[in-house]
Amino acid sequence: MTDAPEPNEAALLVKDVSVAFGGVHALNRASMRVRKGELVGLIGPNGAGKTTLVNCISGFVKESSGTIAVAGTTITDMPAHKRAGHGLVRTFQNIRLFRRFTALENVEASALAAGRIKRGRATTVAQQCLDRVGIGHLAFRYAETLSYGDQRRVEVARALAASPRFLLLDEPAAGMNEAESDEIGELIRSICSEDGCGVVLIEHDLRLIMSVSQHVYVLNEGHIISEGTPSTVRNDPLVIAAYVGE
Numbered sequence: 590m591t592d593a594p595e596p597n598e599a600a601l602l603v604k605d606v607s608v609a610f611g612g613v614h615a616l617n618r619a620s621m622r623v624r625k626g627e628l629v630g631l632i633g634p635n636g637a638g639k640t641t642l643v644n645c646i647s648g649f650v651k652e653s654s655g656t657i658a659v660a661g662t663t664i665t666d667m668p669a670h671k672r673a674g675h676g677l678v679r680t681f682q683n684i685r686l687f688r689r690f691t692a693l694e695n696v697e698a699s700a701l702a703a704g705r706i707k708r709g710r711a712t713t714v715a716q717q718c719l720d721r722v723g724i725g726h727l728a729f730r731y732a733e734t735l736s737y738g739d740q741r742r743v744e745v746a747r748a749l750a751a752s753p754r755f756l757l758l759d760e761p762a763a764g765m766n767e768a769e770s771d772e773i774g775e776l777i778r779s780i781c782s783e784d785g786c787g788v789v790l791i792e793h794d795l796r797l798i799m800s801v802s803q804h805v806y807v808l809n810e811g812h813i814i815s816e817g818t819p820s821t822v823r824n825d826p827l828v829i830a831a832y833v834g835e
Contacts (some may be wrong), residue, residue, distance in 0.1 A: 599625040599660070601646070601677070601755045601787055606655030608638075608645055608811075615641040617811040618655070623755060623787040628778060630802030630819070631791045634831055637808040639791045640682055643757045646789075647679045648672045660754060673703065676754030680744045680761060682791075688733035692719060692743045695732055700750035718746040722776060737764050745776065755787040756780065762794055770794055774801045799823060807831070 601623040608616040616638050623629045633639050644650040646657055648669035656665050659675045667675075686695050696715035701708060719725045722742040727735060732743060741761055748756055758777065762770040774797050780786050792798045798805065799819040807815040807822055809831040815822050822828055 600658075601660075601789075602656075602658045603642075603646060604656045604658075606642070606645055606657065607653045608641055608650055609653045614811050616645065616652075619808065619811070619813050620655075621789075621806050621813070621816075623789055625754070625787050626781050626785045628781045628788045628790065628801055628803050630798040630805040631789055631808065632795065632798055632805060632822075633808035636810075637831075638811045639808055640759060641811075642808065643679060643759055643789065643791060647677060647757055673751065676752065677757070678748045678751045678753035678755070679757035680748050680759055682759040682763070684737075684740050684744060686732040686740055686743055686747075689731060691729050691731055692724065692735065692739075692746075693728040695743055696746045696750045699747040703751040714750055715746075718749045719743070721749060722746045723772070738769050741765070741773070745773075749780070749784075753786050755789070757789045757791075759791045760793065761790070762792060762797055767796075770797050773797075777801060 603619065603621045605618045605620055606616055607614060607618055619642055631639050641650060645652050648667060656663060658664060659677050662675055664672050664675055693715050696718050697711045700711045700714045716725060716728055719728050722745050724739050724742050727739060732740060745761060762773045765773065777788055777790060778801050781788050790798065790802065802819055805819055805822045806813055807828050814827045814831060815825040
């Protein structure tokens, strides 16, 4: 865990979480803290357990042991929709848009499902979220007609419409070129700094992770093997070994 604990009301706390599928431990006593307004990177080789950890935090996979708390409230036994009600919002590695809805309708659906605004405000909020991610001009395009990168942006807008306290982003820049990836990185930074939202960012693009993250956790074979600033993690022999071998 990191130094100088923040007040519980300002943090997402994951403590000693384990997940086993049969006899295989996908996660083994993983712990992390995400402060309000902090951008935390989560990296590791393929199969390290990154998506499993996000699935566990968001309630899509049940932990075998350990605890998870959001803003001082323990959510360990809550289903996914209840966790979302406590401000824990996520995107998925695979795009999950309503393909025959417009971009605006996709984001409206999220705003209404969150239950924090009245129906009459949903369109306005959805348009603001699309503007925020840079595709407000595509509001009336059907999701299935959008480019891959713009579909990714709709997913981020949809997450923002749910008014997250903590946002879990599972490879939001996947499939993007370097310029598009940099734009997403700047957007995520602004979500942290301007909205005060804590973000957990999973990415295989290490250049992006290291350039935007304030703190980085490294998973390997279900264990957190390193954590710290990007420069600390980049030079950790355990991390180097996990990625390129001894």
